[in-house]
Amino acid sequence: MIDILILTYAAILWVIFKVFKVPINKWTVTTSILVGVLGIGWVVITMNYHHPYSREARMYFYTTPVYPRVNGRVAEVPVEPNNPLRKGDVLFRFDPRPFEDDVAVRRGELAAAEVERDRYKEEYDRSLELVRADAGSEREMARWRIQYETSLANIETRKAQLDRALFDLEEEVVVRAPSSGYVTQVRVRPGMALLAQPQGIAAMTFVHAAELELWAGFLQNGLRNIKVGHDAEVTFDAVPGHAFSGRVAKVSSAIAQGQLQPSGELINFDNFAQRAQQGRVAVMIKVEDDLSEYNIPAGAKAEVAIYSERWTPFSIIRKVLLRMKSWQKYIFPGG
Numbered sequence: 173m174i175d176i177l178i179l180t181y182a183a184i185l186w187v188i189f190k191v192f193k194v195p196i197n198k199w200t201v202t203t204s205i206l207v208g209v210l211g212i213g214w215v216v217i218t219m220n221y222h223h224p225y226s227r228e229a230r231m232y233f234y235t236t237p238v239y240p241r242v243n244g245r246v247a248e249v250p251v252e253p254n255n256p257l258r259k260g261d262v263l264f265r266f267d268p269r270p271f272e273d274d275v276a277v278r279r280g281e282l283a284a285a286e287v288e289r290d291r292y293k294e295e296y297d298r299s300l301e302l303v304r305a306d307a308g309s310e311r312e313m314a315r316w317r318i319q320y321e322t323s324l325a326n327i328e329t330r331k332a333q334l335d336r337a338l339f340d341l342e343e344e345v346v347v348r349a350p351s352s353g354y355v356t357q358v359r360v361r362p363g364m365a366l367l368a369q370p371q372g373i374a375a376m377t378f379v380h381a382a383e384l385e386l387w388a389g390f391l392q393n394g395l396r397n398i399k400v401g402h403d404a405e406v407t408f409d410a411v412p413g414h415a416f417s418g419r420v421a422k423v424s425s426a427i428a429q430g431q432l433q434p435s436g437e438l439i440n441f442d443n444f445a446q447r448a449q450q451g452r453v454a455v456m457i458k459v460e461d462d463l464s465e466y467n468i469p470a471g472a473k474a475e476v477a478i479y480s481e482r483w484t485p486f487s488i489i490r491k492v493l494l495r496m497k498s499w500q501k502y503i504f505p506g507g
Contacts, residue, residue, distance in 0.1 A: 176496050177212050215489060222397050222483040223490040228452060229388035229406070229474040237374035238263060238355070240366045242344045244270065253358050256381075257349045264347050264360055264375065271341040278334040285323065285330045292320040353381040379470065386418070386459055388476040389452030397480035398423055404457050404478045405494055410468050412501035415494055416461040420478060424454035 185204055188194050219225075244266035251263050296316040302308025349355075360366065360375040386406065390398060404418040429451035432439075457476055477494045479487040 176493055177215065178208075181208050181212060215486065218483055219486045219490050221394050222480050223477060223487050224390050224394035224398060225475070225477045225490065225494070226388040226390045226452075226455075227475050229386065229457070229476045231384045231386050231468065231470055231472045231474065233384050233470040234380045234382055236350055236378045236380065238347065238376045238378050239369045239374055240266075240344075240347065240372055241368050242266070242271075242340050243367050244345070244365070246360055246362050246364045246366060249358065249360055249362055251355055251358065251376075253356050254354050257352065257354055259349055259351045261349045262346055263349055263355060263378075266345045266347075266366075268341065268345045271337070271345055275334070275337045275341055278330065278337045282327065282330040282334055285327045289320070289323040289327055292316060292323045296320045347375075350378060351380050351382075353379050355379070384470055386457045386474060386476075388455050388457060388474070390455055390478075392427075392450060392453055395423075395453050397482065398453070398455055398478055399480070402478050402480055404476055405491065406457060406459055407475050407494060407498040407501075408466075408468055409473045409501055409505060411466050413495075413499050414466070415491070415498060416459050416463065418457045418459045418461075418476075420455060421458040422456035424456075427451040427453060 185208075188204075189196055189200075194200060247265050247267040249264040251257065251261070257263075296313070296319075299308050299313040299316045303310055303313050355376045355378050358376045359373075366372055366375060398420060400420050400423060402420045404420055406416045406418050407414065408416075455476075455478070475494065475497065477490050479490065
């Protein structure tokens with residue numbers, strides 16, 4: 173925004189020298205330059221400190237990568253990208269036949285295990301009666317008892333395998349939306365074979381319909397003048413020439429550059445990259461104006477100005493500069 177101030181001051185000087193016919197000499201030129209440097213410098217320092225501004229702002233949203241939890245071949249993909257979905261709507265289906273076959277196999281194994289249990293139970297009861305009648309071997313009875321107890325454990329294992337197969341058939345064959353939202357970047361097509369995690373890749377990205385969050389990163393020198401409840405204004409690259417009213421909703425109490433994770437390395441204060449990156453404070457802005465008619469996409473870039481209660485006349489300059497910066501988007505979209 174310094175460039176806008178310089179251009180504005182240059183326009184004022186042009187009016188003074190051309191319209192009001194102020195003579196151009198070494199004194200007027202020196203005075204104009206000195207006043208411009210000191211004036212603009214004072215305005216910029218005061219305004220940046222008491223009414224912070226950030227170009228690093230964006231509308232953030234929550235996504236969930238949709239991974240299959242079973243291996244299978246895709247039979248149907250009824251979902252369309254960017255169409256609204258409700259929780260439980262079908263995203264895609266696997267071919268159920270392999271899962272139905274697996275259930276049939278598990279049921280057969282469970283039935284066989286139950287037959288084996290009954291046989292071992294019969295042999296164990298017979299050997300127990302012989303031992304009680306002093307007509308059999310205790311060693312033989314113990315062998316049948318072990319086999320009977322093993323068969324009971326085998327039945328529990330078969331039941332668990334059948335339950336898992338039924339769960340896969342009933343719950344995992346059809347992949348559903350985890351909440352209200354929509355999917356984007358649908359990479360799966362009918363006939364594709366998908367692998368479960370961790371070998372597999374995301375079949376699509378699900379975007380949750382929860383309210384978007386506007387976060388801006390501010391330099392640390394103005395943090396003293398950023399408080400929850402302060403007024404703010406937001407401009408979007410997607411809506412040139414418009415400034416939207418907002419309010420500071422949250423101020424993050426941590427900066428990413430200072431995070432530590434378990435590792436075998438000590439903190440190195442001589443690392444140039446760590447010293448060079450000051451780190452910005454994340455501030456959440458609640459936009460109070462209605463944005464529905466402007467079709468602002470999730471992830472849209474924004475610029476934010478926060479107005480503190482100090483040096484309020486300078487907030488007017490900040491508001492003017494913010495709007496002038498927004499007007500530039502008509503000609504310089506990335507500026």
